[in-house]
Amino acid sequence: MNTDLVVVGSGFFGLTIAERCAREFGLNVTVIDRRSHIGGNAYSENEPQTGIEVHRYGSHLFHTSNERVWEYVNRFTAFTNYQHKVYTSHKGEVYPMPINLGTINQFFRSSYGPDEARALIREQSAEFASTNPENLNDKGISLIGRPLYEAFIKNYTAKQWQTDPKDLPAEIISRLPVRYTYDNRYFNDTHEGLPVDGYTAWLERMADHPKIDVRLDTDFFDDSQEFSKNNVAGQVPVVYTGPIDRYFDFSEGELSWRTLDFEEEVLPTGDFQGTSVMNYPDLDVPYTRIHEFRHFHPERDYPRDATVIMREFSRFAQSGDEPYYPINTTEDRERLLAYRPAIKAEKDVLFGGRLGTYKYLDMHMAIGSALTMFENKLRPHFAGTAALQSGSAGDDE
Numbered sequence: 183m184n185t186d187l188v189v190v191g192s193g194f195f196g197l198t199i200a201e202r203c204a205r206e207f208g209l210n211v212t213v214i215d216r217r218s219h220i221g222g223n224a225y226s227e228n229e230p231q232t233g234i235e236v237h238r239y240g241s242h243l244f245h246t247s248n249e250r251v252w253e254y255v256n257r258f259t260a261f262t263n264y265q266h267k268v269y270t271s272h273k274g275e276v277y278p279m280p281i282n283l284g285t286i287n288q289f290f291r292s293s294y295g296p297d298e299a300r301a302l303i304r305e306q307s308a309e310f311a312s313t314n315p316e317n318l319n320d321k322g323i324s325l326i327g328r329p330l331y332e333a334f335i336k337n338y339t340a341k342q343w344q345t346d347p348k349d350l351p352a353e354i355i356s357r358l359p360v361r362y363t364y365d366n367r368y369f370n371d372t373h374e375g376l377p378v379d380g381y382t383a384w385l386e387r388m389a390d391h392p393k394i395d396v397r398l399d400t401d402f403f404d405d406s407q408e409f410s411k412n413n414v415a416g417q418v419p420v421v422y423t424g425p426i427d428r429y430f431d432f433s434e435g436e437l438s439w440r441t442l443d444f445e446e447e448v449l450p451t452g453d454f455q456g457t458s459v460m461n462y463p464d465l466d467v468p469y470t471r472i473h474e475f476r477h478f479h480p481e482r483d484y485p486r487d488a489t490v491i492m493r494e495f496s497r498f499a500q501s502g503d504e505p506y507y508p509i510n511t512t513e514d515r516e517r518l519l520a521y522r523p524a525i526k527a528e529k530d531v532l533f534g535g536r537l538g539t540y541k542y543l544d545m546h547m548a549i550g551s552a553l554t555m556f557e558n559k560l561r562p563h564f565a566g567t568a569a570l571q572s573g574s575a576g577d578d579e
């Protein structure tokens with residue numbers, strides 16, 4: 183077999199592994215992807231009528247405080263100085279999101295300073311004082327009090343997850359900051375920006391190496407193709423970034439995922455909503471948010487009489503749907519644990535990425551995790567100092 187490593191999946195995790203192994207060790211790396219484009223969920227393309235860059239799988243905002251990742255990604259692209267801000271439309275009124283002093287004062291028709299606002303929220307979250315909430319419902323109320331939770335979080339979360347917030351892990355909501363200032367930046371990270379010439383140019387540069395062979399429209403479970411699971415077994419090491427349960431034929435049961443449906447529309451106006459993302463936290467609106475892509479690149483010369491919007495709908499993934507977000511209920515976590523012995527026992531196969539570890543990973547986390555897997559597992563193996571230790575990204579992080 184004329185390859186030294188097979189990487190399943192050309193998302194950020196797979197491409198980081200491929201790039202490192204090709205560049206550092208001159209290995210022949212074959213990257214396969216069942217989709218007809220590279221880049222996994224970070225892929226973007228220009229909408230043909232308007233030339234506006236559309237993130238095919240929902241808005242992707244790059245942000246990180248990890249210096250190692252920041253240095254690495256800057257090898258492939260420069261970043262704009264875009265800073266993400268989100269607004270939310272509740273009962274016919276638009277508020278800044280995440281919840282900050284502006285949201286609090288608008289909602290309560292007040293002019294509290296930071297200390298007064300803190301005191302109010304403390305009072306409104308008293309029911310969870312000195313507890314350590316482990317589910318999204320209790321954590322949400324403990325952070326912002328019941329009235330704000332019910333207006334902005336409860337129904338949005340119900341639409342997005344279709345799971346009782348009491349059954350969702352607290353971490354989902356912990357991602358959103360709550361601020362007692364008027365700062366309404368969505369992210370807290372040191373570095374933030376969008377790739378100057380788009381995500382796909384960035385992803386293509388990562389794969390652009392004479393030793394990297396990318397094969398699209400190629401499913402790892404299709405034995406009619408050269409690099410399928412059964413054909414490569416025992417022949418060549420594999421880094422697998424597809425769904426973990428699928429790899430083992432769902433032997434311990436299916437993990438639950440959320441999928442998204444996107445409804446795209448070109449509108450004859452230069453600006454539809456005045457901002458890049460508007461959330462809809464009320465139940466009478468079926469979608470969770472509307473993305474308007476021109477606002478991600480105010481520096482670009484986009485048409486002034488047309489815009490592209492995308493409404494995002496969320497639902498449980500059925501078989502055949504793209505798995506986007508791990509739901510991570512208690513049963514899911516038990517199932518994932520049940521897969522661990524098989525993961526450890528699978529010789530010469532490493533599992534990584536959002537699907538391969540069943541973990542919510544932002545782009546910088548997927549890249550950081552791949553860099554760690556390269557350093558801790560692949561480098562020693564290909565430098566000839568250690569046998570390949572099978573397992574999953576995160577085992578030794």
Ligand code: FAD
Nearest residue numbers: 191193194195216222223240242243402424535536544545
């Ligand atoms: P993926 O990008 O999912 O790549 C996995 C690849 O494996 C896919 O291309 C898939 O086709 C391929 N594959 C799966 N099974 C097989 C098979 N059997 N055979 C061959 N190929 C296979 N991150 C941020 O940092 N900021 C954001 O704003 C942000 N927004 C997001 C919004 C949405 C809606 C989603 C879904 C994700 C968002 N992310 C964001 C996360 C980001 O997409 C991920 O961090 C990143 O895509 C992870 O890369 P990955 O390589 O692990 O997985």
Ligand code: UDP
Nearest residue numbers: 270334335336338339342354355357358461
């Ligand atoms: N969330 C919410 N209301 C909002 C925005 C977010 O309730 O207006 C909750 C929701 O449960 C969501 C979580 O916060 O899943 C994390 O939000 P984020 O914007 O990070 O979600 P993502 O962009 O990853 O879908």
